[in-house]
Amino acid sequence: MKSREILSVFILALGITGAMLPGRKNDAIALNEHELLQEMLMESNYITADELAHLLISGDPSIRLIDVRSASKFKNPLPRATNIPLDSIFEDNFLYLFDQSIYKNVIYGLEDQQATQVWVITKQLGYGNNYLLKGGLNAWRATILDPEYPAQTASKEEFDLYEQRNAAREFFTGAKAIPKVEFKPIAPIQGRKKKKVQGGCS
Amino acid sequence: MKSSIRPLAIIVVSTFGFLLIVSFYADKNQFELTAKEVHDRVLITDYQLDSTAFVQLTDPYLIDIRDEHHYQIGHVDGAMNIPLSRILEEHYDELFQADRPKVILAHDPVKGHEAWMLLTQLGYSQLFLLKLKEPTLEPLILHVGSGESIGGH
């Protein structure tokens, strides 16, 4: 009889202690600071406008473009881009777009700032398959939509690059024939420990 | 009931002890802020300095996060070099904790924002990021080597 009372008091005390603990800290399958730094230093996380153009022209179906400009500034996006403004990435219906393993998300903004912020946050949360378009839309416009004609003294490679960019420009601005281009496909990075446990007893 | 208290206590204590020992060796996350808090923080853009705000800072540390090679070619006068890849080394902790404004200088805005977010999430305060595109910052650059300038890209 006595022991039952002791047990009740003990378990209630445990519950009260639990209730007083502050909220969960390690809420996400987050990377720690060293892992996050590693991701930042890894070149394969970044994609240039040229590489993106090649991927889009080759029709890679797994590329998903995410435009992080605010909704009011969401004008002239890349083809079929999804608009997820920086300030609303934590809304439920958007977060799942980042936390997935099917698409390769290419995050971009007008310039680097907002896209970098979104990218770092998704990385820290431990989401895989998110890439950053270097230079953002401005770099895209400068290199693909309005490529600069190389100087007379430029090397052959630069002229080749210009030809490719010109072809890409025609593709994106509505022209026809595209010469075959070589591109470097980005392999999806398998998340280290992001896999949610599949469980249950059904 | 009384007799069963002792084995019970032993089981509970040993289980938690085992879990504690296992977890002791696991790597710990040092981040002070959650991703959500960092997100709320980056929405306030006061940490990005333009030239007028920059000159108003009193006695700031200037931290150049480019690699050593670029730093030696040309850098802002008085800036110290902490490459991004070494930014987490322990002996810099004191520097970041100092009660002085710390300004991150980066060649590449991506790296600049990354460094700022990483350090902010670790809980350091008074961190700023210099917008290096301003032409008015040109005079700040002292050692300019072979065409490599700190501003612009």
Add this chain to the structure above:
Amino acid sequence: MNPYLAGIILGLVLLLSFYLTGRGLGASGAMKSVVVTTIESVAHTKAEESGFYAKYIDEGEHPMNNWLVFQVLGVVVGGFLSGALSGRLSIKTEHTPNITKRRRIIMAVLGGALFGFGSQFGRGCTSGAALSGMATLSLAGFVTMIAIFGTAYLFAYFFRKNWI
């Protein structure tokens, strides 16, 4: 054994399961593996066409090669050990004096069938959905628990002859 002590041991096993594997305990999942394996070996094409079985026969993975199957094998061993220690090993059919052995067996089969059916519908049984679900504070766990025990209480009156 004292039920509270047994509950604490069960709770620690459950906690250990969560700590090691990130998932709780379960039983009906293993039974489903048995059913799926049987169906697959008897009628392979049919199993692949069915929307229900196909979910569990993919990527050449053998359905018996399942975490829960091994766990339930452990339950058999654990139950046997415990029964041997407490001297409860005996082959018998347990029933009240009011009903015959045959009726008890029929009731058991009927109840089992209903429970098996329900466990598939509810995505888990008392251990997988209710107990493990409650441990993670999942809404599904609480709802399933209330549904199981609530209904059992409601229907208890009609089957009192079997148990009292």
Add this chain to the structure above:
Amino acid sequence: MGPIIPIYEISQELNFLLAFVIGIGFGFALEQAGFSSSRKLAGMFYGYDTTVLKVFFTAAIVAMVGILFLNYFEMMDMSIVYVNEYYIDSAIIGGVIMGIGFIIGGFCPGTSVCAAAIGKLDALAYLGGSLIGIFLFGETYPLWKDIYMQNYLGGIKLSTTLGLSDGLMVLLVIVAAVVMFWVGEWAEKRFRRPDITKNL
């Protein structure tokens, strides 16, 4: 940092070995609690034996509090842990069917395996029955498919739904459980049936 297996990518063999070991613990605890007797299990619904209530809630509370503290001390990453997915319709319908099955058959799958292991023939019959039930569900699955997949809410927590912190939720469950324990002890005295209870 737990959970160990999903984070450190432990080999499948070791994974299954751990499953086996955990299963032994599970079976041992169930059998020791007396869950290998269908009359003891059913006793809860008539008040003469509330072992099920006590064991079930004690176990749930221990695991709940354990997870809460492990999470607080950063020993376990809750975001990887499986939280049961909630489909409103199927959880309720399934629960109701299971409830009827429970009161008719006197076991649930886990306890029936345990009881069959010590030689209870009715448990073996129950196991066979549940295989039939699962088979029936598989065969009639197209009929239920819509209800089965309806009103999906995802792996949500009761605490999130109620807008409480996890700790407070655990405290509420503990309070509810302690009240139930006292009621159970009272009921055991009130509905005691010496003729049954002594040979369980």
